[in-house]
Amino acid sequence: MDPVPAIAMEGLTKVYPTGQRALDALDLEVKEGEFLVLVGPSGCGKTTALRLVAGLEEPTGGVLRIGDRDVTHLPPKDRDVAMVFQHYALYPHMTIEANMAFPLRTRRLPKAAVRAKVLEVARLLDLEPVLGRKPAQLSGGQRQRVAMGRAIVREPAVFLMDEPLSNLDAKLRVQMRAELLRLQRRLGTATLYVTHDQVEAMTMGDRVAVLRGGVLQQCDTPHALYQRPANLFVADFLGTPAMNLFRAQLAEDGQRLRLGSQQLPLPPEVLATRPALAPYRGRTVAVGIRPEHLALGATGAPVTLRAEVALVEALGAEQLVHFTLDAPAQPVEGRADPHGEGPAPLHLEQTGATGTARVGPDEAVRV
Numbered sequence: 001m002d003p004v005p006a007i008a009m010e011g012l013t014k015v016y017p018t019g020q021r022a023l024d025a026l027d028l029e030v031k032e033g034e035f036l037v038l039v040g041p042s043g044c045g046k047t048t049a050l051r052l053v054a055g056l057e058e059p060t061g062g063v064l065r066i067g068d069r070d071v072t073h074l075p076p077k078d079r080d081v082a083m084v085f086q087h088y089a090l091y092p093h094m095t096i097e098a099n100m101a102f103p104l105r106t107r108r109l110p111k112a113a114v115r116a117k118v119l120e121v122a123r124l125l126d127l128e129p130v131l132g133r134k135p136a137q138l139s140g141g142q143r144q145r146v147a148m149g150r151a152i153v154r155e156p157a158v159f160l161m162d163e164p165l166s167n168l169d170a171k172l173r174v175q176m177r178a179e180l181l182r183l184q185r186r187l188g189t190a191t192l193y194v195t196h197d198q199v200e201a202m203t204m205g206d207r208v209a210v211l212r213g214g215v216l217q218q219c220d221t222p223h224a225l226y227q228r229p230a231n232l233f234v235a236d237f238l239g240t241p242a243m244n245l246f247r248a249q250l251a252e253d254g255q256r257l258r259l260g261s262q263q264l265p266l267p268p269e270v271l272a273t274r275p276a277l278a279p280y281r282g283r284t285v286a287v288g289i290r291p292e293h294l295a296l297g298a299t300g301a302p303v304t305l306r307a308e309v310a311l312v313e314a315l316g317a318e319q320l321v322h323f324t325l326d327a328p329a330q331p332v333e334g335r336a337d338p339h340g341e342g343p344a345p346l347h348l349e350q351t352g353a354t355g356t357a358r359v360g361p362d363e364a365v366r367v
């Protein structure tokens, strides 16, 4: 038998009194020790899902379990969860020590035990030197750590985090991502983490659940989501720059794509791994190619796609090459690979405007 998950949502549904169906029959499990990220565009229902697990909202349908307990109708304090918010919700007039001790106060623990626990967690988070300060005297990163610390002292069964890094500047955010993950690994506490940032989701999640319009689209490891998106929404949502998507006809023999005047033979690995293509012979299909699988001017590539270079954006270590396919005119963005390598590189041969985009930090680009 499978071990009991830390959180189990079964058909979890929330229809607000306004009639807004924010969450529609969500089935999702967070395993023991897992870091699961819930991601999706604004308004897709991720905060609602988190608030339902925390007990801050009542579901209008479904069942919620934490460990082996049905907590669907329990108040937040009886759920054994700790939440970390985007706005750290620290008490401005209290010291850091008092802020961190706050969740333990209601437990009527001896003062010495509270202090020992706060010190232990402060040490873990490198907050010992600032325990006597007020929140306003800390940096953004430190405040974020205090918010984490306040969740950790409670030793909850699960952490719930709602965009906890979104108030930090870009550099600190990247640093805190790694810090937060290390901490979660060390504590081994199951974590449900909400973000709208797909890069954060992909870099942090053991698994990532993609929501859209209150409906779960796919839940899998970042690698599986990237390699095998379940639908066009997931394909387009994950990846920077986004996957190139365009329409083409699958030839009757099922071996080639017709794209305007061009014929693209499907690489053997695509044919081998997409038996589901068979029913689409002779029909228009959506084709998705990740930018990193397009190599500009690569020799020996299995497939050549003719395109016109519209724009080259230099981003430092790499360059983004925007193309327009000849006919029908469809703008397609491609990221050039420096060495023309990749699982199935497509050779982009230029027509019209000439362009060279050998990519590398010291190399020039001529367009």
Ligand code: ATP
Binding pocket: 016, 017, 018, 020, 021, 022, 040, 041, 042, 043, 044, 045, 046, 047, 048, 049, 196
């Ligand atoms: P964001 O990333 O913008 O925070 P989200 O994915 O977290 O969005 P939710 O806040 O869960 O989305 O909202 C889901 C939907 O439910 C939205 O359409 C929102 O307008 C609606 N909604 C949220 N809270 C309420 C409420 N209290 N009453 C009515 N509708 C609500």
